Amino acid sequence: xxxxxxxxxxxxxxxxxxxxxxxxxxxxxxxxxxxxxxxxxxxxxxxxxxxxxxxxxxxxxxxxxxxxxxxxxxxxxxxxxxxxxxxxxxxxxxxxxxxxxxxxxxxxxxxxxxxxxxxxxxxxxxxxxxxxxxxxxxxxxxxxxxxxxxxxxxxxxxxxxxxxxxxxxxxxxxxxxxxxxxxxxxxxxxxxxxxxxxxxxxxxxxxxxxxxxxxxxxxxxxxxxxxxxxxxxxxxxxxxxxxxxxxxxxx
Amino acid sequence: xxxxxxxxxxxxxxxxxxxxxxxxxxxxxxxxxxxxxxxxxxxxxxxxxxxxxxxxxxxxxxxxxxxxxxxxxxxxxxxxxxxxxxxxxxxxxxxxxxxxxxxxxxxxxxxxxxxxxxxxxxxxxxxxxxxxxxxxxxxxxxxxxxxxxxxxxxxxxxxxxxxxxxxxxxx
Numbered sequence: 001x002x003x004x005x006x007x008x009x010x011x012x013x014x015x016x017x018x019x020x021x022x023x024x025x026x027x028x029x030x031x032x033x034x035x036x037x038x039x040x041x042x043x044x045x046x047x048x049x050x051x052x053x054x055x056x057x058x059x060x061x062x063x064x065x066x067x068x069x070x071x072x073x074x075x076x077x078x079x080x081x082x083x084x085x086x087x088x089x090x091x092x093x094x095x096x097x098x099x100x101x102x103x104x105x106x107x108x109x110x111x112x113x114x115x116x117x118x119x120x121x122x123x124x125x126x127x128x129x130x131x132x133x134x135x136x137x138x139x140x141x142x143x144x145x146x147x148x149x150x151x152x153x154x155x156x157x158x159x160x161x162x163x164x165x166x167x168x169x170x171x172x173x174x175x176x177x178x179x180x181x182x183x184x185x186x187x188x189x190x191x192x193x194x195x196x197x198x199x200x201x202x203x204x205x206x207x208x209x210x211x212x213x214x215x216x217x218x219x220x221x222x223x224x225x226x227x228x229x230x231x232x233x234x235x236x237x238x239x240x241x242x243x244x245x246x247x248x249x250x251x
Numbered sequence: 252x253x254x255x256x257x258x259x260x261x262x263x264x265x266x267x268x269x270x271x272x273x274x275x276x277x278x279x280x281x282x283x284x285x286x287x288x289x290x291x292x293x294x295x296x297x298x299x300x301x302x303x304x305x306x307x308x309x310x311x312x313x314x315x316x317x318x319x320x321x322x323x324x325x326x327x328x329x330x331x332x333x334x335x336x337x338x339x340x341x342x343x344x345x346x347x348x349x350x351x352x353x354x355x356x357x358x359x360x361x362x363x364x365x366x367x368x369x370x371x372x373x374x375x376x377x378x379x380x381x382x383x384x385x386x387x388x389x390x391x392x393x394x395x396x397x398x399x400x401x402x403x404x405x406x407x408x409x410x411x412x413x414x415x416x417x418x419x420x421x422x
Contacts, residue, residue: 004410005382011363012283012383019282020292022274030274030299031266037304
């Protein structure tokens with residue numbers, strides 16, 4: 001240390017006696033302020049944590065909704081009470097354009113198809129999936145009818161094909177209506193159950209987690225398009241729906 | 252000086268002990284930095300509230316000294332920055348005649364002390380930490396949140412400024 005540095009040190013040491021001293025009131029004031037600050041800090045941390053958790057939950061919910069459309073997406077899900085079924089028009093099909101059958105096991109062109117209580121040649125229940133898409137994942141639609149099937153009370157109100165029914169969404173498990181299906185995954189599914197002229201029609205949409213959103217959207221579009229065409233058959237009607245692409249088959 | 256304060260609340264009691272233990276040295280440091288007795292008192296209060304308010308004294312009790320020292324230096328620097336905003340009004344006040352009592356008090360103080368107080372804040376802090384607090388280069392650099400090289404630059408510039416100032420006074 002050189003002379004100047006010694007001089008600096010001496011000057012500082014000489015003046016340390018000028019420094020203020022403290023008394024009990026200083027300590028009390030400091031402690032009171034510290035306790036207030038601690039309370040504010042704890043409250044702040046609590047609020048920040050709460051905001052973070054709420055944001056996290058909301059974000060995860062939003063991600064879930066993006067992955068699998070909400071009940072409000074399709075076909076029409078409403079808060080109770082539902083509008084009267086008669087208030088929704090049932091369009092009359094242009095018979096010439098409607099195929100009088102369910103999509104078969106080969107590639108099917110887009111257009112109007114129907115379900116009259118029978119599916120393809122192998123099933124009574126209608127089944128189709130995006131078999132011809134360049135898919136990393138599968139999305140399937142099932143339509144079945146049962147006069148004795150009860151519609152569960154638990155679920156959201158939904159209008160399908162102009163009739164009031166119930167919508168349920170199953171996260172991480174398949175719908176009960178799929179219990180006998182051959183799906184090899186247990187991911188989320190959606191289910192619409194509606195009483196159409198005394199027959200409980202159950203429509204189920206099941207999507208593999210890897211299915212692109214566009215493919216799931218196509219499936220919702222198909223369900224959205226369903227309407228009732230009165231027929232002289234066992235059911236007394238058939239359901240007509242639009243298949244938007246040639247990706248769909250019942251194979 | 253050691254104040255005796257008693258309380259039933261263990262947290263309050265612990266904080267008071269903490270303050271009593273660290274306040275004297277903190278006040279001396281704050282005074283060396285600011286040259287202002289009341290300012291030093293406020294500086295220590297605020298720094299203590301900040302450090303203890305964040306429960307740092309609970310997490311690393313041995314580091315409390317270092318946290319408090321760093322907070323005092325930082326608070327002092329930020330106060331000086333705020334004062335720059337008021338520089339014009341301070342300049343007007345400086346132009347006013349100095350009261351006789353204050354003039355006398357200034358006469359008592361030595362030139363080096365005046366020169367140190369006239370240094371820019373970071374240079375002054377570097378000098379105080381190195382030559383008053385006797386911190387190592389590494390410790391002083393940590394307090395100032397700079398590299399050892401930057402600290403040495405501050406010290407070199409500060410001593411050069413002091414040398415120039417003392418030299419001018421001598422002439």
